[in-house]
Amino acid sequence: MSEPSTVSRARKLEIDPVTRVEGHGKVTIRLDEAGKVQEARFHVVEFRGFERFIQGKLYWEVPVIVQRLCGICPVSHHLAAAKAMDAIAGVDAVTPTADKLRRLMHYGQLLQSNALHIFHLASPDLLFGFGAPAEKRNIVSVLETFPEIGKWAIFIRKYGQEVIKATGGKKIHPTSAVPGGVTQNLCVESRDALRRDIEQILSWCLLALDKLKQIVAEREAEHKDFAYFESNYLSLVGANGVMDLYDGTLRAIDSAGGVIFDGVEPCLYREQLIEEVRPWSFMKFPHIRSLGRDQGWYRVGPLAQLNCAASIDTPIAEAERRLFMNIGAGRPVHATLAYHYARLICLVHSAEKIQQLLFDDDLQGDDLILSGQRRGSGVSCIEAPRGTLIHHYEVDERDQVTRANLIVSTTSNNEALNRAVASVATTYLSGQEITEGLLNHIEVAIRAYDPCLSCATHALGQMPLIVTLEDAAGEVVDRKVKQ
């Protein structure tokens, strides 16, 4: 794996997606003198502002504040911060009721967010094809053309939100995870209401997975080769490498599946990961310390979650995992579009986990919050829908946060996003023409990893893009705005 960022200043193609979720994103593709793609840079104005913003805040406020940094996976930030603050509050293990309540909330979040990603954002590309006209590639068209899939989209997502509400009081921004535990248990009425529908939800998740497998089979080459490259992977895993999206230790594997590190407690993440800052991007470039900057970049998210896990502890998802891993024939699966396939397996796993938890009586327990000997720092790790999320805080004796460091999944996938865009541009750019096809394919590549940059608008069928093509002297030779 080589460093893709050698700069040549012949022409510059700039793609400027306007976003309401993570701030302003922008893609710059640099061409060399011969007009070939030299490199891609994916810029996001994101979380370092938040890291400063919460300095001085009192530590118990943080789980509620940080979830506002993301509109799609607020619960992941809420829980990651609460887990880090457990450590600050001197609590190494919360009560079984608190642990399972948080897990249930987390799997509710995974269900709703993965459903949003798959159905609302990615399914138009997958169902209509990447070259389909913009007016077709949106959820409204999906609802019209495939009403059955539209139904899954709406009800699976809604169910996930109901799980969040039942465990956290609110569908979007719950406040129930506090340092040392949770503030409420799951009432019997909510539990029974959720139990009534979970079979149906699980069966729809399975139908969606079958549909995707069918699409993959029909368009095998595209799904194998689109923005393909190999990489390392990072994920949390539970004991014995079992998939655990809520808690566990860090495992990293290389492109052949060999273990780079394993069993790393989240609090020791800095021994294994370095966050490099590059002057042209607000986003950090994390990489694996032992492999260095050029070789050590890695991918996170559903594909990494599956590649890193030795098994899954829910039966249907485990059977599907085995089928999925066959694609790699003993090696990890590397295709960019395999992210969606992996995401659907995680969706099924989340539904199965919710089903298991709803039949666990610990959820009605009354032992909710513990306290212990205050500490000065806390680190936590969780597998958010888009991948590994690390929260690290330092708190002074006055209870105020003095330092915060967040490594979010988009940041970890930074290099991969650059590579995916570069790969697509290499294939689909011809001459100095910024074509609709090129834009579509770049959207598809970004969306495989992360919908956040375009979700709010793509849901209506549009991803605003400002595309600027500059010549060697920096003059604009072409500019397109896609509404």
Place this chain on the structure above:
Amino acid sequence: MNGQEFFFTVDGRQVRAEPGQTIIAACDAAGIYIPRLCHHPDLKPAGHCKLCSCYIDGRRASACTMPAAPGMVVISDNEELNNDRRVVLNMLFVEGNHICATCEKSGDCELQALAYRLDIPSPSLPYQWQRYEIDASHPDVFIDRNTCVLCSRCIRASRDLDGKSVFGFAGRGLGMRLNIDAKAELDETTFSAIDKAAKICPVGCIVIKRTGYRTPVGLRRFDVTPIGSDIENKSGAKPK
């Protein structure tokens, strides 16, 4: 009642009062809620916030400081007065840095509850984004001046109920701030989490540490019943 009671009218209703009783106290006893922020029944009135401002015999005055008198005619609940209350509330929101979405007092906050009661879904004036100090020095209590509405409840409670005089105001106008009777910060005072002044703040300014967010959403004070309904629901009183 000691036999000297008299009657006056509030929004057309007969209200019984005793000599020396303020209009707001008599209305509270009669089940009529007049919006207020700086008033607290355990404290001497101060007349700071002007939310309780009513027409009293045709002239504007604060119901929390004005004693009731026989035959007095009070108008509290009309559109003009409620609009002025909305303006005052709006100004309080934007002069402070009130971010209810993440505030631990949300649902238990009198300012927020008044906004809901008076149908203010969000502030309509531009935020001032002033800089305010946080004092987290005390082991059990913190002060986040971002949300202080300068009601002086803490000042009166500390002075009159706790006998300590921990707090005061400094500065004037937009520069007015809650001050502490110490060279530096709260931990240098005799302030304690069991003081009355530690629990009397209507907003999220003086708050007990490590208790935030402990009450689930939906069960907080004003999630359950709107502000003023405790008064309006008193037996014998007719709700609005």
